[in-house]
Amino acid sequence: MSYSSISDHHAMIFDTLRNEAYRKAIKAHIKPGDTVLDLGAGLGILGLMALQHGAGKVYMVDPSPVINIAERLIQQNKFTNSAVILQSSIETCHIPEQVDCILSVFTGNFLLSEDLLPSLIYARNQYLKPAGCMLPDKAIMHWAPVSAKAFYADKIDAWQQQPYGIDFSAVRPFTVNETHQVTANELAAEYLSESAALNEMDFCTAETITCDAASTFEISQSGTCHGLVGWFDARLNSCWLSTSPQQPAMHWSQIFLPLTTPIELQRGDQLQATLNRPEFGHWTWSVSTQNHQQRQSSFLSTPVNPQQLKKMTDNYQPRLNNPGNLALQILEMLNGDLSTSEIISQLSRSLPPGQQNKKTINKMVRRLIMEYTGTEPP
Amino acid sequence: MSVRAQNYQISPDAIAQQVSGETVIMDLASAVYFGLNSTGSKIWQQLESGAATSTILAMLADTFEAPHEVLATDLYELLSELENAGLITKSTPR
Numbered sequence: 193m194s195y196s197s198i199s200d201h202h203a204m205i206f207d208t209l210r211n212e213a214y215r216k217a218i219k220a221h222i223k224p225g226d227t228v229l230d231l232g233a234g235l236g237i238l239g240l241m242a243l244q245h246g247a248g249k250v251y252m253v254d255p256s257p258v259i260n261i262a263e264r265l266i267q268q269n270k271f272t273n274s275a276v277i278l279q280s281s282i283e284t285c286h287i288p289e290q291v292d293c294i295l296s297v298f299t300g301n302f303l304l305s306e307d308l309l310p311s312l313i314y315a316r317n318q319y320l321k322p323a324g325c326m327l328p329d330k331a332i333m334h335w336a337p338v339s340a341k342a343f344y345a346d347k348i349d350a351w352q353q354q355p356y357g358i359d360f361s362a363v364r365p366f367t368v369n370e371t372h373q374v375t376a377n378e379l380a381a382e383y384l385s386e387s388a389a390l391n392e393m394d395f396c397t398a399e400t401i402t403c404d405a406a407s408t409f410e411i412s413q414s415g416t417c418h419g420l421v422g423w424f425d426a427r428l429n430s431c432w433l434s435t436s437p438q439q440p441a442m443h444w445s446q447i448f449l450p451l452t453t454p455i456e457l458q459r460g461d462q463l464q465a466t467l468n469r470p471e472f473g474h475w476t477w478s479v480s481t482q483n484h485q486q487r488q489s490s491f492l493s494t495p496v497n498p499q500q501l502k503k504m505t506d507n508y509q510p511r512l513n514n515p516g517n518l519a520l521q522i523l524e525m526l527n528g529d530l531s532t533s534e535i536i537s538q539l540s541r542s543l544p545p546g547q548q549n550k551k552t553i554n555k556m557v558r559r560l561i562m563e564y565t566g567t568e569p570p
Numbered sequence: 571m572s573v574r575a576q577n578y579q580i581s582p583d584a585i586a587q588q589v590s591g592e593t594v595i596m597d598l599a600s601a602v603y604f605g606l607n608s609t610g611s612k613i614w615q616q617l618e619s620g621a622a623t624s625t626i627l628a629m630l631a632d633t634f635e636a637p638h639e640v641l642a643t644d645l646y647e648l649l650s651e652l653e654n655a656g657l658i659t660k661s662t663p664r
């Protein structure tokens with residue numbers, strides 16, 4: 193999700209179940225006068241709650257432009273305690289002091305989606321006082337094998353049909369390796385066993401955010417296993433918030449991990465399953481029974497272009513292409529002496545005729561100015 | 571046992587994807603990617619089917635006009651590169 197429009201934030205602001213839990217935790221754990229970091233503040237809801245409950249100073253950090261609306265909310269709600277709004281990612285901003293508490297909602301679907309948690313670890317290492325508190329401070333993932341006949345028919349097997357007389361079956365191997373974001377209602381799953389917990393994570397001490405786990409499920413209900421469904425619980429210090437499909441819904445979804453070939457399971461069978469995900473990497477899941485084994489990976493859900501791949505490998509020796517050379521030339525002109533229009537017109541004149549696309553130059557100049565100029569952090 | 575008799579098997583941590591005749595391999599353990607050109611891809615397919623090194627070499631000899639020694643050197647080079655990357659492991663010759 194890009195989080196750049198109000199509609200991206202609507203579901204979170206009006207997720208009363210989530211927000212009431214955060215509010216209780218903020219009330220219980222933020223002491224009057226505390227300095228708080230609202231990490232990935234969005235519209236600033238958690239920081240505003242902290243101000244409401246007596247925080248002395250709140251830093252609200254978010255690269256999304258919606259953070260600027262938080263400023264208005266602070267004025268509108270007449271908070272007199274101090275708030276600092278920083279439109280930036282946490283990795284590129286500078287906060288001039290250590291904080292007593294870090295508030296965040298960096299737990300994605302099935303905990304690791306979106307890869308926001310590494311930024312929480314960064315923020316903790318950089319800015320949290322030694323005895324500071326984190327909300328949330330812990331999380332744990334859960335998963336369970338399920339039968340989800342209708343969903344599987346609709347999202348996976350539908351590609352085997354031939355709509356409009358066109359054979360789409362080559363799509364199926366890709367979508368069966370996708371992680372599918374679903375709500376409990378959409379999946380309408382039958383659980384074939386108790387769920388298993390995996391990957392308990394303590395945000396106060398974790399250094400990497402990975403998953404490399406295995407579970408054994410004792411099948412308690414016979415049926416066709418179409419895949420596994422995953423979710424997480426997060427701890428707000430004294431209370432747990434569960435995104436389980438069996439709990440009242442919040443704005444998070446569950447993740448369905450399909451199997452390429454559904455398997456028939458009988459009550460009493462054992463199903464072994466593994467789940468692997470490196471930081472910023474792909475989800476890979478496998479299941480095996482006594483006589484059957486299969487593995488899926490989101491790596492196989494999008495074809496990697498060999499040209500792109502070369503750039504991903506460690507032994508690639510990168511060399512600037514034409515747009516790269518243009519960017520370099522522009523960056524050298526951002527020295528404080530030239531206005532945007534002067535830069536654009538100087539460049540348009542200096543470039544060889546073939547490369548003088550004014551629109552391209554204009555776009556790139558403005559993008560680089562946005563990204564790489566401005567006042568240095570204090 | 572001579573190096574040449576050495577057979578290999580694909581590591582359980584390797585996941586491969588074919589794109590327009592080339593192969594991209596992801597190593598689950600390190601999250602590092604590895605690319606193979608079309609010849610490398612054919613070798614990988616042979617490894618996937620459990621082929622012995624001598625069988626792979628014979629396949630290369632059928633495909634390319636180059637002298638046997640050259641093909642063998644190229645093959646062993648690729649195999650040791652894949653092994654160093656943790657994508658294949660030595661297996662005992664059958």
Ligand SMILES: C[S@@+](CC[C@H](N)C(=O)[O-])C[C@H]1O[C@@H](n2cnc3c(N)ncnc32)[C@H](O)[C@@H]1O
Pocket residue numbers: 194195201204205231232233234235236237238253254255256280281282283296297298308311
């Ligand atoms: C799940 S939303 C939470 C928004 C808000 N805290 C709420 O509860 O409604 C996560 C927010 O983190 C922001 N974000 C993503 N990466 C970030 C980073 N590296 N540093 C700071 N904020 C980040 C996103 O722009 C997004 O607004």
